[in-house]
Amino acid sequence: MRAKVKILDMYSGRYSVFINEEEAKKAKLHPDDLVRIESGKKPIYGSLVISNLVGPGEVGISRDILQLHSLSEGEAVEIAPAGTPESVRYIKKKMHGEKLRKVEIEAIVRDIVDRKLRDIEISSFVTALEINGLDMDEIAALTIAMAETGDMLDIDRKPIMDVHSIGGVPGNKTNILVVPIVAAAGLTIPKTSSRAITSAAGTADVVEVFTNVSFSLEEIKRIVEKVGACMVWGGALNLAPADDITIKSERALSVDPTGLMLASIMSKKYAMGSQYVLIDIPTGKGVKVETVEQARSLARDFIELGKRLGQYVEVAITYGGQPIGHTVGPALEAREALSALMTGKGPGSLIEKALGLAGILLEMGGVAPAGMGKKMAREILESGKAYEKMREIIEEQGGNPDIKPEDIAVGDKTYTFVAPTSGYVTGIDNRAITGIARAAGAPEDKGAGVELYVKVGEKVKEGDPLFTVHAESEARLDQAIVFARRTEPIKIEGMVLQRIGNI
Numbered sequence: 001m002r003a004k005v006k007i008l009d010m011y012s013g014r015y016s017v018f019i020n021e022e023e024a025k026k027a028k029l030h031p032d033d034l035v036r037i038e039s040g041k042k043p044i045y046g047s048l049v050i051s052n053l054v055g056p057g058e059v060g061i062s063r064d065i066l067q068l069h070s071l072s073e074g075e076a077v078e079i080a081p082a083g084t085p086e087s088v089r090y091i092k093k094k095m096h097g098e099k100l101r102k103v104e105i106e107a108i109v110r111d112i113v114d115r116k117l118r119d120i121e122i123s124s125f126v127t128a129l130e131i132n133g134l135d136m137d138e139i140a141a142l143t144i145a146m147a148e149t150g151d152m153l154d155i156d157r158k159p160i161m162d163v164h165s166i167g168g169v170p171g172n173k174t175n176i177l178v179v180p181i182v183a184a185a186g187l188t189i190p191k192t193s194s195r196a197i198t199s200a201a202g203t204a205d206v207v208e209v210f211t212n213v214s215f216s217l218e219e220i221k222r223i224v225e226k227v228g229a230c231m232v233w234g235g236a237l238n239l240a241p242a243d244d245i246t247i248k249s250e251r252a253l254s255v256d257p258t259g260l261m262l263a264s265i266m267s268k269k270y271a272m273g274s275q276y277v278l279i280d281i282p283t284g285k286g287v288k289v290e291t292v293e294q295a296r297s298l299a300r301d302f303i304e305l306g307k308r309l310g311q312y313v314e315v316a317i318t319y320g321g322q323p324i325g326h327t328v329g330p331a332l333e334a335r336e337a338l339s340a341l342m343t344g345k346g347p348g349s350l351i352e353k354a355l356g357l358a359g360i361l362l363e364m365g366g367v368a369p370a371g372m373g374k375k376m377a378r379e380i381l382e383s384g385k386a387y388e389k390m391r392e393i394i395e396e397q398g399g400n401p402d403i404k405p406e407d408i409a410v411g412d413k414t415y416t417f418v419a420p421t422s423g424y425v426t427g428i429d430n431r432a433i434t435g436i437a438r439a440a441g442a443p444e445d446k447g448a449g450v451e452l453y454v455k456v457g458e459k460v461k462e463g464d465p466l467f468t469v470h471a472e473s474e475a476r477l478d479q480a481i482v483f484a485r486r487t488e489p490i491k492i493e494g495m496v497l498q499r500i501g502n503i
């Protein structure tokens with residue numbers, strides 16, 4: 001059918017194409033059908049919404065589509081049902097546990113990027129990967145397809161360093177310290193991050209509290225050539241564009257299938273032209289990797305994948321048994337990271353992890369002798385050079401370099417949980433802490449999150465504050481309180497752990 005474009009002032013979070021009820025009946029189109037819009041340029045695919053927001057002879061376009069395609073009000077286009085793409089058959093193959101061929105993986109990725117696959121099909125792909133996994137041939141094919149369906153950064157500098165965490169541990173604002181330390185040592189580090197996947201705050205969500213994170217590739221190039229570093233959101237660029245689309249399904253399901261995680265991380269590194277990559281694998285109870293053996297096996301996969309992509313990869317297995325630092329949630333984490341950069345001091349878990357990772361990168365990049373990287377990283381942090389570099393990054397990315405931790409607003413609806421008994425903190429449940437922060441509204445509500453007053457091993461007295469939940473609305477705060485009461489986020493025990501009766 002022929003129709004005139006009507007731009008609808010809305011974002012639906014997907015490619016939505018609106019058609020009037022009468023027109024849909026005539027054209028035998030049904031809600032959520034995949035339709036193709038032909039305008040003489042690249043065809044656009046979207047899911048059908050039947051609505052009287054548009055009149056007969058009109059096709060409504062949500063603003064999501066206009067982010068990557070140019071269509072103008074009143075433009076004449078042709079709408080047709082698109083039919084099920086062949087790649088759905090390949091997704092079903094993976095559902096049944098079969099190995100996918102390179103061409104099949106390429107077809108899935110292309111169809112994700114072209115929006116020929118709808119949310120339900122993408123979620124099915126993510127679920128099939130969570131259950132049946134991918135072998136290294138499939139992972140390498142997926143990584144290259146994800147990178148090559150997008151743009152590639154070409155910076156004329158050497159060496160190009162990069163760091164990426166597989167995430168999962170709450171409060172992991174570590175790379176916000178690592179990047180400026182490494183750049184202050186003169187190395188180039190164009191860092192891209194994703195938004196939260198399973199956590200309450202991805203690095204991109206936290207950095208966005210200080211400054212912009214959405215840039216074009218040309219802008220990134222300019223920023224990196226000027227200050228040697230950036231801290232940007234991968235999803236804003238047309239860089240491995242399938243990544244951010246699959247992450248939406250992963251976030252909704254709170255899963256991060258291993259093969260997809262490897263491809264997600266390494267496709268972004270490949271597209272940024274990174275030559276030396278450090279991967280952080282937080283390991284411990286309640287995170288993505290629970291044992292050191294599993295972490296070693298995943299480390300080998302990252303190193304092998306790096307070899308196939310021509311990248312030198314090292315891996316740090318880090319302690320992830322409890323949250324990093326004392327804050328969880330974008331604004332709270334931004335405060336803690338900024339304060340650590342300004343003063344060179346902060347919670348041991350944050351400072352030691354950041355210095356450890358930065359030290360490895362300084363050695364990998366050849367600016368610190370073997371074994372001396374951490375010491376050099378500490379000097380850079382404590383001398384204020386890392387903070388100066390952070391100010392430059394914030395400014396180049398359009399933020400206020402003079403921002404202070406206390407300028408950052410956190411959710412003013414609060415509730416503090418106290419110790420029900422005296423004893424020792426014997427465990428902090430990572431999943432429960434993330435769940436509370438997410439129930440409070442993080443990462444979308446930047447001020448939402450959890451502030452922890454105790455860490456494992458500390459002694460507490462009955463009534464001592466354990467943690468405060470921050471939210472931006474009373475309703476969200478209530479949800480977080482209910483969630484917290486259903487779980488046991490902080491375990492307190494005396495020296496007698498259990499009493500076994502004589503029965």
Ligand SMILES: O=P(O)(O)OC[C@H]1O[C@H](OP(=O)(O)O)[C@H](O)[C@@H]1O
Binds near residue numbers: 256
């Ligand atoms: O913890 P979850 O949300 O599962 O993982 C996502 C986070 O992990 C990575 O961290 P970084 O950018 O290397 O610091 C991602 O980029 C993202 O910020």
Ligand SMILES: O=c1cc[nH]c(=O)[nH]1
Binds near residue numbers: 262
């Ligand atoms: O960028 C990231 C980080 C963790 N897991 C992913 O899938 N991507």
